[in-house]
Amino acid sequence: SQIPNSLHGQDIANILHPYTNAVRHQEVGPIVIERGEGIRVYDDTGKDYIEAMAGLWSVAVGFSEPRLVEAATRQLNALPYYHTFTHKSNEPSIRLAERLVAMSPARLSKVFFTNSGSEANDTVVKLLWYYNNAMGRPERKKIISRRRAYHGITVASGSLTGLPVNQQDFDLPIAGVRHLTCPHFYREGREGETEEAFAKRLADEFEALVLAEGPETIAGFIGEPLMAAGGVVPPPATYWQKMQAVCRKYGIMLVADEVITGFGRLGRTFGSDYYGIDPDIMVVSKQLTSSYQPLAAVLISDELFEGVAANSARIGMFGHGFTTSGHPVATAVALANLDIIEERGLVANAAAMGEILQKGLASYADHPLVGEVRGAGLIGAIELVSDKAGKTPFDPVGKAGRYLFERGHEHGLIIRAIGDTIAFCPPLIITQSDVADMLARFGRALDDTATYLRAGA
Numbered sequence: 001s002q003i004p005n006s007l008h009g010q011d012i013a014n015i016l017h018p019y020t021n022a023v024r025h026q027e028v029g030p031i032v033i034e035r036g037e038g039i040r041v042y043d044d045t046g047k048d049y050i051e052a053m054a055g056l057w058s059v060a061v062g063f064s065e066p067r068l069v070e071a072a073t074r075q076l077n078a079l080p081y082y083h084t085f086t087h088k089s090n091e092p093s094i095r096l097a098e099r100l101v102a103m104s105p106a107r108l109s110k111v112f113f114t115n116s117g118s119e120a121n122d123t124v125v126k127l128l129w130y131y132n133n134a135m136g137r138p139e140r141k142k143i144i145s146r147r148r149a150y151h152g153i154t155v156a157s158g159s160l161t162g163l164p165v166n167q168q169d170f171d172l173p174i175a176g177v178r179h180l181t182c183p184h185f186y187r188e189g190r191e192g193e194t195e196e197a198f199a200k201r202l203a204d205e206f207e208a209l210v211l212a213e214g215p216e217t218i219a220g221f222i223g224e225p226l227m228a229a230g231g232v233v234p235p236p237a238t239y240w241q242k243m244q245a246v247c248r249k250y251g252i253m254l255v256a257d258e259v260i261t262g263f264g265r266l267g268r269t270f271g272s273d274y275y276g277i278d279p280d281i282m283v284v285s286k287q288l289t290s291s292y293q294p295l296a297a298v299l300i301s302d303e304l305f306e307g308v309a310a311n312s313a314r315i316g317m318f319g320h321g322f323t324t325s326g327h328p329v330a331t332a333v334a335l336a337n338l339d340i341i342e343e344r345g346l347v348a349n350a351a352a353m354g355e356i357l358q359k360g361l362a363s364y365a366d367h368p369l370v371g372e373v374r375g376a377g378l379i380g381a382i383e384l385v386s387d388k389a390g391k392t393p394f395d396p397v398g399k400a401g402r403y404l405f406e407r408g409h410e411h412g413l414i415i416r417a418i419g420d421t422i423a424f425c426p427p428l429i430i431t432q433s434d435v436a437d438m439l440a441r442f443g444r445a446l447d448d449t450a451t452y453l454r455a456g457a
């Protein structure tokens with residue numbers, strides 16, 4: 001319904017909104033978010049919402065951080081833009097690259113800047129292809145990912161993604177991409193199987209695929225330390241150690257997509273620290289700037305860089321880059337954002353608040369609609385099921401999640417429904433009372449959903 005003096009529903013003639021049912025959206029129209037304050041945002045009727053998703057898993061420092069505004073303004077005044085092509089650079093991008101290398105796992109020493117996580121993962125694919133051509137092994141081009149993974153939506157990154165909705169009718173994936181089983185014990189574990197045996201089965205599946213394809217054809221394996229957008233899936237404890245061993249055995253480059261897990265989400269600086277992953281390539285974005293500016297980065301090992309550099313010398317250049325790669329305003333904002341994360345101890349806060357969040361979510365485990373509660377640090381999820389004992393999904397899948405998501409809006413809560421999995425990924429600045437408020441609003445939306453489903457809708 002149209003609200004007087006509100007833009008509600010008014011932009012629908014001009015914007016094709018991502019991730020909507022475009023026909024339904026034409027009828028309902030978007031909530032128009034006008035301003036933000038800490039972990040809360042306000043729509044154009046003045047209604048407040050707790051942003052339990054930090055926007056899109058991004059806004060580490062909250063929605064009203066003046067230091068990021070100052071950093072952007074200062075840089076806009078000094079030098080609003082310069083590119084990083086043809087032996088040019090700018091000061092903030094140089095400083096940020098140095099800082100990222102210092103923070104990241106030891107083997108990573110060079111940084112390539114892009115504007116989005118999708119572009120960064122496309123860059124990963126092209127770097128692996130370019131590197132293997134440089135090393136005289138042009139057959140080594142295939143990349144292995146996992147079903148349910150989200151790595152972006154451009155042609156290459158959308159191919160790494162393993163969610164049907166991002167591929168169906170888009171003619172993806174491209175050739176040379178393979179997908180393994182998602183490490184979700186609740187859904188993929190077998191009757192009587194332990195988590196440890198499940199982890200071993202998935203590593204065996206990986207090795208069998210490598211052998212079937214031919215190890216000499218596999219360039220890389222990509223995974224998020226904790227699969228986030230695909231449904232918040234913490235892997236079994238020994239999963240990464242086992243998957244990493246297969247990569248090492250066959251010389252497969254290990255790519256950690258830290259777009260969501262990077263900069264404190266799991267209560268450690270990187271998800272790779274949390275799970276003991278030693279990647280050859282790491283991709284970061286989102287919390288890097290708290291999404292105040294679009295920015296992503298690909299961090300690569302010396303080994304990879306040396307191959308790429310030698311080939312660029314042979315050809316004459318490394319022919320890949322974006323107009324705004326290393327944008328000075330975006331990199332200046334990232335530097336200020338990383339200062340804030342460090343000075344305010346937000347990684348430690350994520351660990352402490354994460355514990356409270358996980359306990360709070362776990363208190364719903366006995367609810368008849370709740371199939372599984374899962375998460376780590378300051379990211380968590382509750383999967384709704386129609387039958388708890390049988391782990392039976394709703395028919396259609398997403399019916400309960402969608403309803404709860406919309407009741408959340410009514411109760412002033414922005415969550416995400418991934419099918420019937422409800423995700424929580426609040427800003428890292430969240431406090432104990434905010435966690436309680438967030439879970440109370442969720443509880444009300446869950447009660448409404450239970451009533452609705454009991455009514456046989």
Ligand code: PMP
Pocket residue numbers: 056115116117118119121150151152153224228229257258259260285
């Ligand atoms: N990788 C992961 C793990 C992501 O979650 C996302 C975005 N949700 C991307 C890549 C793509 O990032 P972008 O939307 O900036 O292209």
